[in-house]
Amino acid sequence: MKTIKDIKIEDVQNLFDSIIFLRGEEYFEEGCIRSIEPINSVTINGIVSGNQNYNVSVSIDAEGDIICDCSCPCDFNCKHSAALLLKWLSIKDKYNKKCDVLPAINGWASYVDTNLSKDACMTA
Numbered sequence: 001m002k003t004i005k006d007i008k009i010e011d012v013q014n015l016f017d018s019i020i021f022l023r024g025e026e027y028f029e030e031g032c033i034r035s036i037e038p039i040n041s042v043t044i045n046g047i048v049s050g051n052q053n054y055n056v057s058v059s060i061d062a063e064g065d066i067i068c069d070c071s072c073p074c075d076f077n078c079k080h081s082a083a084l085l086l087k088w089l090s091i092k093d094k095y096n097k098k099c100d101v102l103p104a105i106n107g108w109a110s111y112v113d114t115n116l117s118k119d120a121c122m123t124a
Contacts, residue, residue, distance in 0.1 A: 002064035003041040024082020033087040048080040
């Protein structure tokens with residue numbers, strides 16, 4: 001089964017129109033990602049600033065397809081989703097094997113606090 005750790009830059013580029021991808025890249029480079037959190041092995045959530053803060057969720061479905069959902073008014077894969085995915089690509093290798101499959105609970109940080117040391121989830 002494909003997980004969020006399996007996402008590659010080519011997957012992200014293929015998911016978005018080239019103009020949308022470039023705008024997402026700009027948002028990523030400008031630091032518009034306010035938060036990002038792996039929820040479980042197939043979902044990441046985050047907040048991306050645009051005209052306002054938008055809630056973005058990216059998941060891998062049972063067929064291995066990347067599904068984006070954003071609270072912005074766009075009805076297609078938007079620049080906020082692209083930015084969040086680019087941010088994920090830049091940090092995903094910091095999560096080691098112990099954190100590959102995170103439990104689907106509210107608040108990943110509470111899981112770390114009660115079950116793992118923070119150092120166990122981050123590589124140097």
